[in-house]
Amino acid sequence: MDSHAATGLSALFDRLLPAAVAVLLVLAWEGLVRWAEIPHYTLPAPSLVAQTLAAHAASLAASWWFTLKVTFGALALAVAGGVLAACAFALSRPLERAFLPVAVMLQVTPVVAVAPLILIYIESTTAALLLCTWLVAFFPILSNTVIGLRAIDPGLRDLFRLYRATPLQRLRLLLVPTALPYFVAGLKISGGLSLIGAVTAEMVAGAAGRETGLASRILEASFRTETPKMFAALVLLVATGVLIFWMFDGLSRRLLRRWQGAAIQHADP
Numbered sequence: 001m002d003s004h005a006a007t008g009l010s011a012l013f014d015r016l017l018p019a020a021v022a023v024l025l026v027l028a029w030e031g032l033v034r035w036a037e038i039p040h041y042t043l044p045a046p047s048l049v050a051q052t053l054a055a056h057a058a059s060l061a062a063s064w065w066f067t068l069k070v071t072f073g074a075l076a077l078a079v080a081g082g083v084l085a086a087c088a089f090a091l092s093r094p095l096e097r098a099f100l101p102v103a104v105m106l107q108v109t110p111v112v113a114v115a116p117l118i119l120i121y122i123e124s125t126t127a128a129l130l131l132c133t134w135l136v137a138f139f140p141i142l143s144n145t146v147i148g149l150r151a152i153d154p155g156l157r158d159l160f161r162l163y164r165a166t167p168l169q170r171l172r173l174l175l176v177p178t179a180l181p182y183f184v185a186g187l188k189i190s191g192g193l194s195l196i197g198a199v200t201a202e203m204v205a206g207a208a209g210r211e212t213g214l215a216s217r218i219l220e221a222s223f224r225t226e227t228p229k230m231f232a233a234l235v236l237l238v239a240t241g242v243l244i245f246w247m248f249d250g251l252s253r254r255l256l257r258r259w260q261g262a263a264i265q266h267a268d269p
Contacts, residue, residue, distance in 0.1 A: 044228040049235060052228040060217060064236050067198055067213040070126070071240075074133030075194040079187065081134075082141030089142075090149035090175055091167050100146075107139035111197055115204040129201045129213075136197030137190040141183070148182025149175045181256055188248045195241050 026046050032038070033045040040048055053060065085103070089096035115132045122128040152174055160170050202215030214233045221229040 041225055041227045044231055048228050049231045053232040053235065056229060056232065060214070060233060060236060063212055063214045063217050063233070064240070067195075067202065067215070067237075068240065070129045070133055070198040070201070070213065071194045071244075074130050074197065075137050075190060077130065077134050078137035078141050078190055078194070082138055082186070082190075083145055083183070085142050086145035086149060086179075087171060087175075089146050091171065096146070103139055103142055106135055109135070111136055111200050112204065115201050119205055125205055129198065129205060132201035132204075133194055133197035136200075137194040140186040140189040140193065142186075144182045144186030144189070145179055148179025151182065152178045184248075184252045184255055188245070188252060191244045191248045192241060195237070195244060199237065 030046050033043055044052070085099070089100065111132050114135070115128075118128045118131055119125070122131065156174055157170075160174055165173070198213070199215045202213035203219065205216070214237055217233045218230050221227070221233065
């Protein structure tokens with residue numbers, strides 16, 4: 001077997017390994033439930049969870065779509081607000097000193113504590129959920145982008161000063177390319193946090209019967225001791241989180257290919 005074939009088999013094995021481990025875990029779960037005869041209201045088997053997911057596909061799909069809209073809507077707002085605020089902070093130190101503590105206060109405030117107040121003050125439930133989720137997703141974008149905008153090479157900074165570049169030219173040609181890896185790292189963090197924030201906000205709103213997201217379906221199923229339905233909704237949430245991670249991981253690889261290639265070449269003897 002030549003080296004190219006061995007490399008191809010190794011790459012194929014690396015790709016199939018996570019799926020194989022997941023299948024083995026599901027099979028072990030199914031076998032444990034059947035062997036121990038665990039009641040379905042205590043721990044449903046994966047086969048029963050799949051049946052429940054198919055039986056309630058319409059209602060769960062509508063709730064999943066709502067949770068997805070809140071997650072990505074808040075993430076889009078967090079990206080827009082975080083990047084704009086980071087650019088403003090990078091261009092003005094006084095502005096950063098004045099408003100960065102406010103951003104920190106927003107970050108450290110538990111969304112569970114502030115969500116009931118937001119739901120009282122904002123009539124639209126969807127807008128309230130967007131705001132709650134935005135509070136969770138905003139700071140990683142802001143913080144990482146600010147760090148990236150500050151991590152410029154001193155020599156390049158002096159060169160731009162020598163040529164009397166305007167602040168906007170420095171931002172577009174120097175700061176933004178330097179900050180891109182940091183921004184992508186913050187985006188990957190905020191992607192998962194957006195889903196967590198959306199679910200948490202839905203839990204608070206769903207407790208009062210005002211929400212139709214997956215978290216509310218979990219609450220409703222728990223009140224009725226419909227454990228298989230709880231697991232079905234949870235499977236959708238977990239799958240959504242995994243897809244979000246894969247999506248932003250692929251985006252990171254595509255955007256940062258130049259930086260990764262340069263790092264590999266620099267590491268080679």
